[in-house]
Amino acid sequence: MQLLSQSLGSLATQLPGATRVFHQFKLDFCCGGQHTLAEALKKKGLEPGPILAELNRLAEQPQLGKNWQEAGTQELISHILARFHDKHRIQLPELIRLARRVEHVHGDLPDCPTGLADHLEAMQMELESHMQKEEQILFPMLAQGMFPTGPVSVMQEEHLDHGEALERMLALAHDLELPPGACNTWTALYLGLRELKEDLMEHIHLENNILFVDRASGEGSCCGSCH
The missing domain is CATH 1.20.120 (Four Helix Bundle (Hemerythrin (Met), subunit A))
Known part of the structure; x- marks a missing residue:
């Protein structure tokens, strides 16, 4: 998954735990969810390395919890x-x-x-x-x-x-x-x-x-x- 090119909203819905990481780095994934991760990091003046490490770690973990995209x-x-x-x-x-x-x-x-x-x-x-x-x-x-x-x-x-x-x-x-x-x-x-x-x-x-x-x-x- 090319994380930097994905929108915050997409990552938040597809990668369990991503919202916790976004809170940690103060990235707006709700109202600003249409922006890509790269755009959001640039706006905040943040280097991509630390957050990519966190997100990649989440991506490697087995998915736990409810996937609300699959819910009625x-x-x-x-x-x-x-x-x-x-x-x-x-x-x-x-x-x-x-x-x-x-x-x-x-x-x-x-x-x-x-x-x-x-x-x-x-x-x-x-x-x-x-x-x-x-x-x-x-x-x-x-x-x-x-x-x-x-x-x-x-x-x-x-x-x-x-x-x-x-x-x-x-x-x-x-x-x-x-x-x-x-x-x-x-x-x-x-x-x-x-x-x-x-x-x-x-x-x-x-x-x-x-x-x-x-x-x-x-x-x-x-x-x-x-x-």
């Missing part, structure tokens, strides 16, 4: 609902509570993630609206074998907004770098933010690169504006 539409939808929609609804309220506490207690420190709680509340509102539209409109249509390009494009455009919101979240949280002597609440907050980031990227990846593919035509739904 309803099975994939059920997985997304249980693994991501339900989880996001649990994650965000607690992260907002932790962020408010950190800002209240440590607001005078330069490393305090000031404004993070408000941003997380905005993320929660946008994500809840997005998930409801999927649950009430798009997912039932896909489960019935329909492929409504309009609703799919709208959801993918909103995925871009979610990606930008994640970038803003990381900026407010100083790229999740804890200051020396950070309290347990601050530590728990940043651990939770890291989990949210990884979960939301995986969520978007499964939808953009697998679910939002017209299985009748074999064409993906990417609108070409991902970055």
Whole structure:
């Protein structure tokens, strides 16, 4: 497999464990999944050697876990609902509570993630609206074998907004770098933010690169504006 010429989205769907490596090297495989590995590394200014070594090691291992490309539409939808929609609804309220506490207690420190709680509340509102539209409109249509390009494009455009919101979240949280002597609440907050980031990227990846593919035509739904 010519890894450098493969798109991030393709590698993420075909090579189990690749998403973990992409997180490690901070490569966007969800909204930026159409870019090749070579393009993504060049954009980040990264040498290909270390990541190629990791990916080649994965390619040599026996495949474990579920291959969602082989799953039926309803099975994939059920997985997304249980693994991501339900989880996001649990994650965000607690992260907002932790962020408010950190800002209240440590607001005078330069490393305090000031404004993070408000941003997380905005993320929660946008994500809840997005998930409801999927649950009430798009997912039932896909489960019935329909492929409504309009609703799919709208959801993918909103995925871009979610990606930008994640970038803003990381900026407010100083790229999740804890200051020396950070309290347990601050530590728990940043651990939770890291989990949210990884979960939301995986969520978007499964939808953009697998679910939002017209299985009748074999064409993906990417609108070409991902970055």
